[in-house]
Amino acid sequence: MSGEHTVETTGAGRTRASRYSWAEASLGAVVSAFGLIIFWEIAGLDAGPTYARIGPRVFPAGVATGLLLIGGGLMASAFLRPQARPMPDLDLPALLWVGNGLLAMILLIDQAGFVFAAAALFAGVARAFGSRGSIRVLGIGLTLALACQFGFSYGLGVELPWGLLSFLN
């Protein structure tokens, strides 16, 4: 029930609405592209023994057809009803900070270990939500990460990579 669903009638609202129809058209394009990728991928499949009658291609072909129809429909509606809904305002730096946190997690977990990866992720997300006290945030992140590392391996028997902290294990 947030305000983003209301259609704005101001001048600013109109530019946003046109931005939205582009977004909707791209959504349609992406959906159609998925359909094409599936058709291209299943072309090489062996139809299987004839007694099965319905090979591995039939169902994916149905899904791909559906994707193409839906994608086409979205693109059509983007241009037929362009003022349908304005885009919500988005805070790009905040998005990037969440992305950085996840990227740090992916890059660090195997080599540096879970604790550092999780602390970096925590700090990145906290920064995205406007947290400034970096030492305190890092401290909370490290404590949470250590608690998870020990709790999961000793409490639940789920191993998380120790990495640089393997001397603690």
Added chain:
Amino acid sequence: MEPLYSLLHGFSVALQPTNLFWALLGVTLGTGIGVLPGIGPALTVALLLPVTYTLPPESAFIMFAGILYGGMYGGSTTSILLNTPGESGSIVTAVEGNLMARRGRGGAALATAAIGSFVAGTIGTIGLTFFAPVMVEIGRNFGAAEYFALMVLAFTTVSALLGSSVLRGLASLFFGLALGLIGLDVQTGQARLTFGVRPLLDGIDVVVLAVGLFAVGETFYAAARNRFDREEIVAVRGSIWMTREDWSRSWKPWLRGSALGFPLGCVPAGGTEIPTFLSYMIEKRLSKRKDEFGQGAIEGVAGPEAANNAAAAGVLVPLLSLGLPTSSTTAIMLVAFQQYGLQPGPLLFTNEAGLVWGMIASLYIGNLMLLVLNLPLIGLWVRLLTIPKPFLYGGILVFASIGTYTLNNSVVDLILLFLIGTAGFAMRVLGVPVAPAVIGLILGPLAETQFRRALAIAQGDWTVFLTSPLSAALLAAAALVVAAPMIWRAAMGRSLAANTATPA
């Protein structure tokens, strides 16, 4: 009175001390995640899948059912005290309940929500007790064609009813169906849509999809909107004991909400959201104090809160008796059944009677626990709302990556999580619902199996789906669900255009 006998047996399972513990853990966890914005029961059950497979199935499902019910109770607290719904089933409560809290009636709003949830949860569980065995009997007559048709109906209703347009719902569904194709073809053993990436041979894990869409996508969205959306917690004022007037204004909405929520939960209508909206509309129409609606009318909290709990009981009917999930939480519970090598459906009631009835019996007990947790102990949960957002979402993503990484101890799953999370964010921005994708990923492979089985039995005769009356009726209903809103919208659009054309 065979269900009563089975239920008695169920209580003997549910009342075992260890199972009481799992029920308590489930409802407590459920209330907690219901209160916290940004996470819900579907995500929680998904994250718990990898750690629960060492538990006996009874205990795991007693806990999952507790989470499902608890989420409905907890969601109302957030809706009332914060102007953000804690759960999708409590969107309406965020309107009327929050207004009540602002006018110093927060205590009464919390009370009517909790007691209404208890009343409706109990009525819903009674409905489940007696109606599930009936559905089992119906399910016995289902062949492959009927099952396929039923799944198609579930696909279309979920897509048509959730989200801002039918096309967006269908886009989400087909995205999930496409992801479900990835992996080995069950019948011929060929790799499909794996693009030569070896880890994809096992398919996309539902945990990765659910955690990516619900936790990561939601965090991206909340971060992007944090600067623009103002939230403030309203302190609980007013007694949590309802006055005589509150009671007399609440009991009818509770009963009407239950009567609406349970049947709508049983049919594939996308879970708990639709019944709450309908309940709100009905209460507004029937109320003698229409002017209070929009300013904090207690009926507008009592009805929808009852409806969502009754619906939470209702969605368990098709899940248990037919193996058909109609909401994202039950879809993930179906995966939990598969993890134990169990197939929900008519056979489950005979082969695993202790499990099914133990779970149903635990819902009666869980409801009682939830009433205590959410009324006298409400102060504890209010404190959860004061967790600063940076730490809340930081913590959510740390747990999300633990749950994802430990699936295969592979960083590939984390990369997929990032990608799916980004997709989830884009869907959120564009008004594409995420639940159909989760249901599509889980039901898609099952639908394909039934589809190919039906055609194999019929020796390749495609008319098999239309010659069975039941299958034909289900498919016709599915077509109607998709076509009707589109035709309706087109007609409305035309009359709207005709009306607006003259003044401009």
